[in-house]
Amino acid sequence: MSTKKKPQVTPTPERRRELLATAAEVFAAQGYNATTVRRIADEAGMLAGSLYYHFDSKESMLDEILSTFLDELWQGYDEVLAAGLGPRETIEALVTESFREIDRHRPAVAIYQKESKHLATQPRFAYLADSQAKFEKAWLGTLERGVTEGVFRDDLDIRLTYRFVRDTVWVAASWYRPGGHHSPEEIARQYLSMVLDGIALRT
Amino acid sequence: MSTKKKPQVTPTPERRRELLATAAEVFAAQGYNATTVRRIADEAGMLAGSLYYHFDSKESMLDEILSTFLDELWQGYDEVLAAGLGPRETIEALVTESFREIDRHRPAVAIYQKESKHLATQPRFAYLADSQAKFEKAWLGTLERGVTEGVFRDDLDIRLTYRFVRDTVWVAASWYRPGGHHSPEEIARQYLSMVLDGIALRT
DNA sequence: GCCGTTCCCTAACAAGTGTTTGGTAGGTTA
DNA sequence: TAACCTACCAAACACTTGTTAGGGAACGGC
Numbered sequence: 001m002s003t004k005k006k007p008q009v010t011p012t013p014e015r016r017r018e019l020l021a022t023a024a025e026v027f028a029a030q031g032y033n034a035t036t037v038r039r040i041a042d043e044a045g046m047l048a049g050s051l052y053y054h055f056d057s058k059e060s061m062l063d064e065i066l067s068t069f070l071d072e073l074w075q076g077y078d079e080v081l082a083a084g085l086g087p088r089e090t091i092e093a094l095v096t097e098s099f100r101e102i103d104r105h106r107p108a109v110a111i112y113q114k115e116s117k118h119l120a121t122q123p124r125f126a127y128l129a130d131s132q133a134k135f136e137k138a139w140l141g142t143l144e145r146g147v148t149e150g151v152f153r154d155d156l157d158i159r160l161t162y163r164f165v166r167d168t169v170w171v172a173a174s175w176y177r178p179g180g181h182h183s184p185e186e187i188a189r190q191y192l193s194m195v196l197d198g199i200a201l202r203t
Numbered sequence: 204m205s206t207k208k209k210p211q212v213t214p215t216p217e218r219r220r221e222l223l224a225t226a227a228e229v230f231a232a233q234g235y236n237a238t239t240v241r242r243i244a245d246e247a248g249m250l251a252g253s254l255y256y257h258f259d260s261k262e263s264m265l266d267e268i269l270s271t272f273l274d275e276l277w278q279g280y281d282e283v284l285a286a287g288l289g290p291r292e293t294i295e296a297l298v299t300e301s302f303r304e305i306d307r308h309r310p311a312v313a314i315y316q317k318e319s320k321h322l323a324t325q326p327r328f329a330y331l332a333d334s335q336a337k338f339e340k341a342w343l344g345t346l347e348r349g350v351t352e353g354v355f356r357d358d359l360d361i362r363l364t365y366r367f368v369r370d371t372v373w374v375a376a377s378w379y380r381p382g383g384h385h386s387p388e389e390i391a392r393q394y395l396s397m398v399l400d401g402i403a404l405r406t
Numbered sequence: 407g408c409c410g411t412t413c414c415c416t417a418a419c420a421a422g423t424g425t426t427t428g429g430t431a432g433g434t435t436a
Numbered sequence: 437t438a439a440c441c442t443a444c445c446a447a448a449c450a451c452t453t454g455t456t457a458g459g460g461a462a463c464g465g466c
Contacts, residue, residue: 015443036424038422049445052425053443058424114317156397156402190360194359198401200354215412251454262454
């Protein structure tokens with residue numbers, strides 16, 4: 001029990017990520033507005049004012065949480081979209097990638113689900129609206145391509161189908177818990193099976 | 204006993220419903236915690252303090268909005284469940300009824316989606332947890348019955364299927380706008396078609 | 407006429423909010 | 437040793453929040 005050497009207890013960027021992680025956890029659980037900075041500080045084992053050594057506002061924490069999540073999301077999406085797959089394979093890859101992102105950024109996804117709608121109106125969070133537009137273009141475009149190529153049904157309202165697929169995937173963040181007995185890939189597989197083939201038994 | 208008078212410009216219960224409707228609209232748009240009672244009063248054309256003539260707290264408004272919605276929901280659900288339909292027909296009826304409720308109580312449903320999770324822990328809103336348990340019992344039970352009777356697939360995780368169906372239906376409240384060119388029944392029909400048969404073209 | 411009720415306003419309150427300022431323990435560097 | 441930097445604390449600030457108390461205008465019933 002000698003003096004353990006901890007010259008720099010936690011290097012700056014590391015500590016930053018830790019604090020953002022706990023903040024995201026609280027935001028996701030209580031909602032952004034319902035969360036006080038005192039609560040976040042408490043969870044992090046420090047006082048409210050101390051947070052302002054690392055961040056310059058509560059809003060900037062939210063900003064950093066959401067933007068880093070979206071950056072990583074689009075990194076994965078762009079890779080899929082650039083692969084030149086067929087419509088069905090693209091949808092499968094996008095869904096799988098989405099569940100991986102939920103697995104990695106569950107709190108951020110939950111926050112995004114709850115708050116993005118009314119945040120997107122603020123200038124600071126305009127990138128949320130941009131991302132959503134890009135998102136719709138990618139998914140809706142793939143679905144339309146699938147219809148014209150004859151791999152998806154053409155008797156459905158395509159925008160309804162888009163919202164259906166989009167929502168079924170992303171609401172999963174509200175109940176998903178990492179470390180459960182379903183891997184993201186397994187959940188994606190079953191979800192794709194339901195979305196593509198339905199839950200009714202084929203006769 | 205006699206002399207029932209209704210000379211007022213707006214009879215009390217009517218005004219109450221009006222205020223609750225505008226409150227629900229604001230709650231749904233901004234989130235409960237982000238909504239100030241001054242904002243609600245503003246939207247209703249009066250001052251903040253005046254709301255307290257009709258309601259005794261902001262929380263009681265939320266309470267009344269959610270409980271009246273759930274009452275109406277279960278009135279419809281119980282009717283369906285008592286009809287003694289087969290599993291597939293029960294699911295179809297529940298989905299259709301759900302979209303009708305979204306049509307009638309869009310703001311309440313949106314609020315429920317966003318807030319119920321952390322509200323259910325408070326004693327005052329314990330009925331939310333009760334309702335959710337009853338809800339799961341009805342839907343999950345119907346799905347299980349469908350599997351044993353051979354109308355639904357048996358190669359899927361049944362709880363995953365439950366959450367899939369449940370979420371696909373209720374998140375629709377986040378984008379649904381009454382008066383659009385799709386009636387609740389039409390949306391229900393297409394959703395059921397997707398959930399039951401899938402979006403892939405059968406070959 | 408007066409009375410009572412309904413419904414809202416004015417003006418304030420106390421508690422809680424995000425944020426700032428100045429300070430300081432403890433390690434690193436010169 | 438002294439100067440310096442990091443990461444936090446202590447205490448306050450200005451502001452917003454939900455809520456309350458008293459008052460008053462409009463109106464129907466008597």
